[in-house]
Amino acid sequence: MSEEHEHRHDTAARLVYMANQIATYFRSQPGGAPSLGTADHIKSFWTPTMLRDIYKHLDGTGGQGLSPVALEAVRILKARPTHKKLQGVLESVGEHSRMEHGDDAG
Amino acid sequence: MPLVPEIDYGTPASKSEAMVTLTIDGQTISVPAGTSLLRAAKEMGTSIPKLCATDSQEAFGSCRMCLVEIDGRAGTPASCTTPVGAGMVVHTQTERLKRIRRGVMELYISDHPLDCLTCSANGDCELQDTAGEVGLREVRYGYAGENHLDLAKDESNPYFTYEASKCIVCSRCVRACDEVQGTFALTISGRGFGSRVSPGQDESFMSSECVSCGACVQACPTATLNEKSVIEIGAPEHSVVTTCAYCGVGCTFKAEMRGEEIVRMVPYKDGKANHGHSCVKGRFAFGYATHKERILKPMIRAKTTDPWQEVSWEEAIAHTASEFRRIQTQYGRNSVGGITSSRCTNEETYLVQKLIRTGFRNNNVDTCARVCHSPTGFGLKTTFGTSAGTQDFDSVEHTDVMMVIGANPTDAHPVFASRMKQRLRKGAKLIVIDPRKTDLVRVAHIEADYHLPLKPGTNVAMLTSIAHVIVTEGLVDRAYVEERCEADAFAAWAEFVSRPENSPEAMEAHTGVPAADVRGAARLYATGGAGSIYYGLGVTEHSQGSTTVMAIANLAMATGNVGKVGVGVNPxxxxxxxxxxxxxxxxxxxxxxxxxxxxDATRELFEREWGLDLDPEPGLRIPNMLDSAVDGEFKGIYIQGEDILQSDPNTKHVSAGLEAMECVVVQDLFLNETAVHAHVFLPGSTFLEKDGTFTNAERRIQMVRKAMSPKNGYADWEVTQLLANALGCEWSYTHPSQVMDEIARLTPSFASVSFEMLEREGSVQWPCNANAPQGSPTMHIGGFVRGKGHFVVTEYVPTDEKTGPRFPLLLTTGRILSQYNVGAQTRRTENSRWHEEDVLEIHPSDAENRGIRDRDWVRLQSRAGETTLRANITERVAPGVVYTTFHHPTTQANVITTEYSDWATNCPEYKVTAVQISVSNGPSEWQESYDAFAKQSRRIGAMEPAE
Known part of the structure; x- marks a missing residue:
């Protein structure tokens, strides 16, 4: 983040920053495939809404600001299927508005 | 329900395994070698009169009251200083002993006020009891001679008095301060008849080094040192054993009561975490429980600019449930969430997360650990397989080398710090890694062997360079690593840390610590015997917090310091x-x-127990909730017992997030800072008003017992149940024990835990299940929970929060002894006498460069904001580093801190903020506007006319 932007609230910038931080860690780990580690970490801790927003950023800008590892991780995630249970849960509570998980199916 | 009795055995228990058999008063008894005759007799059931002896202190042998006769030995030795001997024949009551004791007691009483009926210790005075035991019936010397009866009373301490006229100079208070607390604030001044207990150099208690831990008051056998609350109220008539609600040490206390009024909190000797010791917070700072500012009735309002309106519990709960349902209908299921409280019980916390998962039907639940020890959970789970420390506190007695990283235990965990100091005085070595000269670096009778004053934000560089020394100098415990750890991961780690760029010499440019010191510390930790690491938020609250925890775990595994007593990784x-x-x-x-x-398997377990489908995707963390609120997507939050506006970073962003929500529900004791932005206030209950359990830093689950009725009408768990049922859940818990039973059914590490078990055992450390029916004081014995220990490569990544021309200094934050976190409790006690405001510690050179004098108002600015506070010029901080606490809302230190956070957990980087300081003449614009807003927001309609 540049100094001008670092404290302005910007969801996409914040998610990009987080993804890059995670990617920096996995890039340092032995064994290769840092993008897989990054993708798994993001999948474990990010909400579907956050995933939706980073996919939106990917689609809208080509992933501007994402490091190569983070960019690859987001692409991997976007290609993964939604958890099979999720759709059932959503249907059981009758929620269809703002169904942020749609994008998740990739 | 009477007072809970505690037996004083006179001297500490011997830890010898060899037994000695002797005869006392005709009875044969076997006790461990090294046991005193005084203790042996007491264990047998015979109380030898005593005054200077108490079992929390080593024998002193000064009062000449506990004398005995031993067959074949001349004289009348003191039983406290005489160890048992095989075949010894001891007599505790003979004509000779009776005569001597009575004579000695007569001398004591000849210089002691005879005001027993009006004395505050009447009925709780060992001098009075002992006079009775020895049959004192007269004092032949009269009271006309020289005496101490007119000595002045020291009432300077807010919690206890020192009435020198009643002192018998037994030195129990002095020894308590030395041996138990380790502060050495008291001494005996003068000689012979002029001997008196003296705080410091004949100072008052308040102006001395005394830290008001209460150990001296606890030890005093007379009314010389007595709680002011006892003086004001009278003697307690019953007590309830419970667990302190302040720090993570988890001290056990007896809440000594008179009816429903608390008279005093007395540390409980059987407490496994504190062994009868206490600090100024747990011992004395309970006044907040009955403070006039406590809110006892529910309140609601439509807008945060409206005054509060008191309503019934029914209306408040119905309104809250209605609001959450409205929001979810309007904005979606994930538009609401909640925060559990680390101050509330396990059962209450469990119910809040259950409400969110089953009532809100999402996983938007988080807790204050997000901003403190979430990296511990991540780091230790990754390396060891369990998100918790490895030892019990007693383990410190067996450690040879302590490495204390980013922790200030004498302020933040004072009772455990006293245990550490006891061990250090007995010869253990000490390495302190901290930017500040904390008390442990150099304090009475303790001096760290190494203090590595690294620049804030360079923990990973430091620990990786220590690992470099251990690997490259052949100090790895190869046998341990080969047996216990993953070979490939170790090899990769060893290759990584061995690189020249990770040497102490290369890292010195980052850490600022001379390489020779780092090498020395590394050698000491690796070769000094049982090595233990204790760490705090100075490790976790960084952008590399999780990496630092894993670097610590690496060091412990590489040196074989996990899985036995005396070692370990201890958050x-x-x-x-x-x-x-x-x-x-x-x-x-x-x-x-x-x-x-x-x-799937875990979720299905919970789905079966709770009877509905659960969301399989992670929910929002606290910072994500606030971000989402600012984005207009997150609209409602239920916050139990947390004050995120004061405690979380970048106050302006927290404020914006809360203000963007449509329903902020705060459940707390007071209208805290977060409640300024709330729409519903649900009154909370104190730890004295409910049953449940707390789990301390050593994984010890301990009972919290109700000592008085909830002044607000409900325990916190009951409020959560009311809300859950209003949201359609059908809960029917009638006691927290039922919640623990549910936890045990669902959680393997708690499988054998129940209230019945805790009542029976006193406490237990998880895991507690079929494999460990009595719990697990030490973890990873014989193997790691995850199987093989996992080494992790820890590359140093400098934080993005960098100093520069505009912000050339680094701010780091922490706590002080007398205050606790956001201060909501301690600020409403006399503890504020020690710390009435947050101050900024500045090194003299930085102060001089800016023309700042001690106590000047200074403006503290960062990229996030600015605040104003007073300067404290001190060499505790290094040049280029400034430090403050965050206990006072008027300061709002977190206006300064930024949103940078740990890469893995989003734990905020509180410990590194680039700042500038300058002389100021008053509060910042933010402070003034916030103060005005907070005052307006705290108006309660019933008390003020509507506008």
């Missing part, structure tokens, strides 16, 4: 139940027992 948890809150599933990605929500 010093901040709040009383932060370990428990984490255990109870307060994280948005984990159910109780640290199992991921996406794990």
């Amino acid at each position: 010093l948890r901040g709040q009383n139940n932060v370990q428990g809150a984490c255990d109870m599933g307060s994280f948005p990605h984990e159910y109780p027992g640290y199992r991921h929500v996406s794990d």
Whole structure:
């Protein structure tokens, strides 16, 4: 983040920053495939809404600001299927508005 | 329900395994070698009169009251200083002994006020009791001679008095301060008849080094040192054994009561975490429980600019449930969430996360551990397989080398710090890694062997360079690593840390610490015997917090320092139940027992128990909730017992997030800072008003017992149940024990835990299940929970929060002894006498460069904001580093801190903020506007006319 932007609230910038931080860690780990580690970490801790927003950023800008590892991780995630249970849960509570998980199916 | 009795055995228990058999008063008894005759007699059931002896202190042998006769030995030795001997024949009551004791007692009483009926210790005075035991019936010397009866009373301490006229100079207070607390604030001044207890150099208690831990008051056998609350109220008539609600040490106390009025809190000798010791917070700072500012009636309002309106519990709960349902209908299921409290019980925390998962039907639950020890959970789970420390506190007695990293235990965990100091005085070595000269670096009778004053933000560089020394100098415990750890991961790690760029010499440019010191410390830790690491938020609250925890775990594994007594990795948890809150599933990605929500088997277990489908995707963390609120997507939050506006970073952003929500529900004791932005206030209950359990930093689950009725009408768990049922859940808990039973059914590490078991055992450390029916004081014995220990490569990545021309200094934050976290409790006690405001510690050179004098108002600015506070010029901080606490809302230190956070957990980087300071003449614009807003927001309609 540049100094001008670092404290302005910007969801996409914040998610990009987080993804890059995670990617920096996995890039340092032995064994290769840092993008897989990054993708798994993001999948474990990010909400579907956050995933939706980073996919939106990917689609809208080509992933501007994402490091190569983070960019690859987001692409991997976007290609993964939604958890099979999720759709059932959503249907059981009758929620269809703002169904942020749609994008998740990739 | 009487006072809970405690037997004083006179001298500490011997730890010898060899037994000695002797005869006392005709009875044969076997006791461990080294036991005193005084203790042996007491264990047999015979009380030898005593005054200077108490079992929390080593024998002193000064009062000449506990004399005995031993066959074949001349004289009348003191039984406290005489160890048992095989075949010894001892007599505790003979004509000779009776005569001597009575004569000695007569001398004591000849210089002691005879005001027993009006004395505050009447009925609780060992001098009075002993006079009775020895049959004192007269004092032949009269009272006309020289005496001490007119000595002045020292009432300077807010919690206890020192009445020198009643002192018998037994030195129990002095020894308590030395041996138990380790402060050495008291001494005996003068000689012979002029001998008196003296705080410092004949100072008052308040102006001396005394830290008001209460050990001296506890030890005093007379009314010389007595609690002011006892003087004002009278003697307690019953007591309730419970667990302190301050820090993560988890001290056991007796709440001594008169009816429903608390008279005093007395540390409980059988407490496994504190062994009868206490600090100024737990011992004395309980006045907040009955403070006039406590809110006891529910309140609601439509807008945060409206005054509060008091309503019934029914209306408040119905309104809250209605609001959450409205919001979810309008904005979606994930538009609401909640925060559990690390101050509340395990059962209460469990119910809040259950409400969110089953009532809100999402996983938007988080807890204050997000901003403190979430990296501990991540780091230790990754390396060891369990999100918790490895030892019990007693382990410190067996350690040879302590490495204390980013922790200030004498302020933040004072009772455990006293245990550490006891061990250090007995010869253990000490390495302190901290930017500041904390007390442990150099304090009475203790001096760290190495203090590595690294630049804030360079923990990973430091620890990796220590690892470099251990590997490259052949100090790795190869046998341990080969047997216990993953070979490939170790090899990769060893290759990584061995690189020249990770040497202390190369890292010196980052850490600022001379390489020779780092090498010396590394050698000491690796070769000094049983090595233990204790760490705090100075490790976790960084952008590389999780990496630092893993670097610590690496060091412990490489040196074979995990899986036995005296070693280990020991996170010093901040709040009383932060370990428990984490255990109870307060994280948005984990159910109780640290199992991921996406794990089908685990989720199905909870679905069966709770009777509905659960969301398999992680929910929002606290910072994500606030971001989402600012984005207009997150609209409602239920916050139990947390004050995120004051405690979380970048106050302006927190404020914006809360203000953007449509329903902020705060459940707390007071209208805290977060409540300024709330629409519903649900009154909370104190730890004295409910049953439940807390889990301390050593994984010890301990009972919290109700000592008085909830002044607000409900315990916190009952309020959560009311809300859950209003949201359609059908809960029917009638006691927290039923909640613990449910936790045990669902959580393997708690499988054998129940209230019945805790009542029977006193406490237990998880895991407690079929494999460990009595709990687990030490973890990873024989193997790691995850199987093989996992080494992790820890590359140093400098924080993005960098100093520069505009912000050339680094701010780091922490706590002080007398205050606790956001200060909501301690600020409403006399503890504020020690710390009435947050101050900024500045090194003399930085102060001089800016023309700042001690106590000047200074403006503290960062990229996030600015505030104003007074300067404290001190060499505790290094040049280029400034430090403050965050206990006072008027300062709002977190206006300064930024949103940078740990890469793995989003734990905020509180410990590194680039700042500038300058002389100021008053509060900042933010402080003034916030103060005005807070005052307006706290108006209660019933008390003020409507506008």
